[in-house]
Amino acid sequence: GDSVTQMEGPVxxxxxxFLTINCTYTATGYPSLFWYVQYPGEGLQLLLKATxxxxxxxxxxxxxxxxxxxxxxxxxxxxxxxxxxxxYFCALSGASGANSKLTFGKGITLSVRP
Amino acid sequence: xxxxSQHPSRVICKSGTSVKIECRSLDFQATTMFWxxxxxxxxxxxxxxxxxxxxxxxxxxxxxxxxxxxxxSLTLSTLTVTxxxxxxxxxxxxxxxxxxxxxxxxYFGPGTRLTVL
Numbered sequence: 001g002d003s004v005t006q007m008e009g010p011v012x013x014x015x016x017x018f019l020t021i022n023c024t025y026t027a028t029g030y031p032s033l034f035w036y037v038q039y040p041g042e043g044l045q046l047l048l049k050a051t052x053x054x055x056x057x058x059x060x061x062x063x064x065x066x067x068x069x070x071x072x073x074x075x076x077x078x079x080x081x082x083x084x085x086x087x088y089f090c091a092l093s094g095a096s097g098a099n100s101k102l103t104f105g106k107g108i109t110l111s112v113r114p
Numbered sequence: 115x116x117x118x119s120q121h122p123s124r125v126i127c128k129s130g131t132s133v134k135i136e137c138r139s140l141d142f143q144a145t146t147m148f149w150x151x152x153x154x155x156x157x158x159x160x161x162x163x164x165x166x167x168x169x170x171x172x173x174x175x176x177x178x179x180x181x182x183x184x185x186x187s188l189t190l191s192t193l194t195v196t197x198x199x200x201x202x203x204x205x206x207x208x209x210x211x212x213x214x215x216x217x218x219x220x221y222f223g224p225g226t227r228l229t230v231l
Contacts, residue, residue, distance in 0.1 A: 004157075036222075043118070043207065044158075044222040089157070101148070102209075102220065104157040 002027040002094050002103045009108035013080055021075040021108055023064075023090035031092040033057075033066050033073040034102070038087040047075075047088070080112045117141060118210050120223035127198055128231055135193045135226045137164075137208030143188035144210035148220065149181075152205040164191040164208075198230045 007022040025031065035047040035057070048057030053068035064075045073090060090105040121136045137147055145166045150158040162183050163171040170183035180202075182194040191210075195202050205227050209220040 041224075043224040044209075046219055049219075101160055101163070102158075103160075106155070106157040 002031065002092060004090050004092055004103055004105035006090050006105035006108055010111060011108060012111045012113065015082055015112055015114055016079045017112075019075070019077040019080045019084075019110070021088055021090075021110070023073045023075065023105060025071050025073065025090075025092050027071075027092055027094055027103075029094065030068075031094050032100075033064070034091040034093070035062070035064055035073070035075050036089040036091055036104075038089065038107070040086070044089065080110070082112045082114055085110055085112045117212065117221045118208065118223040120206075120208060120226050122226060123224065124227040124229075126229045126231065129199050130197055133195045133198055133228060135195075135206055135208075135228075137191045137193070137210070137223055139189045139210045139212075139221075142210075142212050144191075144212075145188060147185065147191040147208055147210045149183060149191070149193050150207045150209070152207060152225070158207060161193075166191075195228065198228070200230045203228055203230045 003026045005024050032051045034049045036044040037047045038044045048059040050057040050066035053066050056065045062077045064073050087107045087109050089107045091102045093100045093102055117140050119138045127133050147164040149161045152158045160173050161176045164183045164185040166185045166188055172178045185191045205225050207225045209222045211220050
């Protein structure tokens with residue numbers, strides 16, 4: 001079945017450091033890929049998404065490119081801020097449409113220190 | 115602001131009691147809602163798909179008689195953990211797709227922390 005693998009955490013960075021969080025997936029067909037973020041005490045929020053190969057999702061300075069050849073969707077940000085401290089989940093949806101199920105990775109906690 | 119709410123945000127109960135968790139879509143109608151549980155340092159695991167006006171669809175390994183789901187209206191789904199035991203202690207999260215929004219986008223509630231003593 002579908003699965004998502006994220007790098008082990010937690011990750012601690014200094015403010016303005018470069019961030020990469022790895023995510024690889026296994027799925028049949030052509031899934032949509034997502035990054036969700038969970039800030040302390042809040043629900044998951046969609047950060048960015050990509051629905052087909054070579055698409056780049058971007059939001060709030062974060063980017064991720066859908067790489068079908070490497071089955072990856074790594075999250076990057078050039079300069080992190082303290083406010084980026086949160087838990088980040090990579091996820092995939094195996095079918096099109098908003099009612100399709102999401103498969104999540106384990107999540108990784110990012111802490112950014114001033 | 116939040117588009118999906120959950121109530122309660124946390125609950126502590128004794129073993130053997132039943133606990134009901136509500137999930138509401140605040141400004142849109144949701145014919146489908148999803149229920150997840152999340153263990154510490156683990157991913158969200160889909161438990162079931164709640165369908166308005168029909169039976170919920172449960173994922174493999176999830177006991178439907180243990181986790182009762184009722185989608186009574188287009189804005190409300192409830193999850194009842196029946197005869198709860200300590201191993202049911204977890205973080206329960208619901209989500210709902212917003213029909214008028216982009217496809218593939220689901221909105222998540224803030225979660226309910228259940229602790230069974």
